[in-house]
Amino acid sequence: MEIKTKSDHAAILKALKANGKDRDKIEDLMAEYKDIDRNLRDSQVDRIQKDKIVGDKRKIVRGVRLPIPFQHKIVNTATAFEVGAGSTITPETENALSEFVVPLWKKLRLDDKIQQAVSLRKSELQCALLFCFEAPQKSTLYTKLTGANKGKTPKCRVLENKNGNMYPYYDAFGGMKAFTWEFKEIIDDKERSSTWVYTDTKIHKYQENIYLGSEIHGFSKIPIVYTDQDYVEWHVAKKLIDRIEVSLSKLAASNDYAGHPLLLLYGDVDGAPNKDEDGKAFHIRPTRDEEGKVIWGDVKFLVNEQAPEAARLELDKLEKFIYSLTSTPDISFDNIKGLRASGVAIHLMFLDAMIKARMNEGRNRTMIERSLNILKSGITTTTKTSLKYLEQDTTFDVTFKSIIPQDINNTVQTVATAIESGFASKLTGVKMAGLTKDIKEEIELIKKDQESVNND
Known part of the structure; x- marks a missing residue:
């Protein structure tokens, strides 16, 4: 999208922000998740368990309201199974450009930022990673001598709903053509509204809807990785969560009257x-x-002669349905203490959560691949322009790690059997074992150990 100084900027901003998510809905989700607000739906406990005024003295009896933050449990567990253990970025062909990208990935702590982005997407419907370069320093004698403006590396920050509004703009084929970030900032001791529009090569800046001009951002593509989903992670179980909170609150209120003799x-x-x-x-x-x-x-x-068996049964059923429908394993200490099972059995116990993680792997892989492409474009456009010819041919293999503890003994036996029977090479076996990051170096060390044993 081309934005010029004499363009109709009001019409441009209106078009760019036309397909953004409903801000009121996002505010409600943030309140439910972060503030534990339970006054958003008619079925929630704050609207059902009301305070009462009794007696001539108009005494206020507070209703018992016990929120249970299942939302945190569901989001945190799903995020952990998907990206909690990080990912392995392996160049398919090692070259001068890949040698820049892999260390930069670690330096920017992108595994942590992607984990944060996935958690925000699941709880607030959207999030974005913004890649940028620091503003160049003014030319001084020191910068001329040290070359402080050279060798700059990209930076990355997480854009959150609490800090502003985000609006992706797509073409008819789903390709992002622009991204708008609207936020508040303090300028001259006053809070002002700022809007930045990111295109392929430039940032177009507005203040109080007045166009200030544009500047080059240093990448050859929009330096934004935007991720979103239509519903929050607990959407299918939200009525069940509301009900279990109401039932537990009513049970607690009943105990206040009859539970203590x-x-x-x-x-x-x-x-x-x-x-x-x-x-x-x-x-x-x-x-x-x-x-x-x-x-x-x-x-x-x-005393209450009748034990609340019906209430207890309802609470148990509701909890099981909430975990089941959201594919969230109940991994409380009481459920796993004393557990003695093989690696296969443990994986089967978490199969539901693993299936859910695998179904979302494509979306998470896209985030990582787009981040890698942006890093490549920043390096070849600003940092190391001499490597531009390698940009298209430099690709990476992305492997997601598992948070489930590995049964080392079982894995080693399986790998050893596969190698001895000829079903797998030693290279594949070392990769399957997952005990080292540098597989080629490990193969060389194994060869040296074998040569040493044979010589002895």
Whole structure:
């Protein structure tokens, strides 16, 4: 998209922001997830468990409201299974450009930023990674001597909904043609609205909707990796979460009335002990009615004779459905303590979560591949222009790591059997074992060890 100084900027900004997500909806999701707000839907506990005014003195009885942040559990677990262990970036063909990209990936901590982006996407529907170069320093004697403006490396930051509004603009084929980031900043001690529009080569800047001009951002493509989804991660279970919070709150309110026994004294009772005393004893004096008949007093506890089995059953069922429908394994300590199972059995226990992670792998892989492409374009456009000829031919293989602990003994036995029977090469076996990052170096070390043993 071409934006010129004399363009109709009001119309341009309106078109660029036409397909953005509903901000009110995002605000509600942020409130539900981050602020534990439960007053957003009619089925939520803050709207059902209301405060009451009772008695002549207009006493306020607070309703019991117990939010259960299942949303955090669902988002955190899904993020961990998808990108929690990071990824391995392997150049398909090593060259001078790949030698720049791989260390830069680690330096920018992109595995951590992608993990943050996935978590935000699952809880707030969208997020973006912004790649940029630091503003060049003013030319001074020091910068001339040291070349401070040369050898710049790209930076990366995470764009979040709490800091501004994001608007991707796509063409008819789904290709991003522009990205708009709208945010507030303090200028001359005043908060002002700023809008930056990213295109292939430039950043077009607006302040209070007034066009300020453009500048080159240093990449050969839009330096934005935008990721989004239509529904939050707990969408299919949100009514169940609302219900379990209401049921637990009602159960807690019931316990406040009948769950803790009340002591009832019948007749003339002496020596009623304090609640903290041991060896409690009561002395009950008899009384007589009008006919002279002796009436003895009594001491009883008022208790709820009927255990809330129905409420307990409902809570258990709701919890199971919430975990099941969102493919979230219940990996609480009580569920895994004393667990003794083979590596295959443990993988089967988490199969549901692994299937979900695999179904989202394409979206996460796209994020990583786009990030790599942007890094390549930044290096060849600004940092090392002499490597421009390698940009198209430099590709990477992306492998996602698993957070599930590996059964080393079982893996080594399987790999050894595969190599000995001729079903796998030693190179493939070392890669399957996953015990080292530099596979070729490991093969050379194995050869040296074998040569040493043979010589001895």
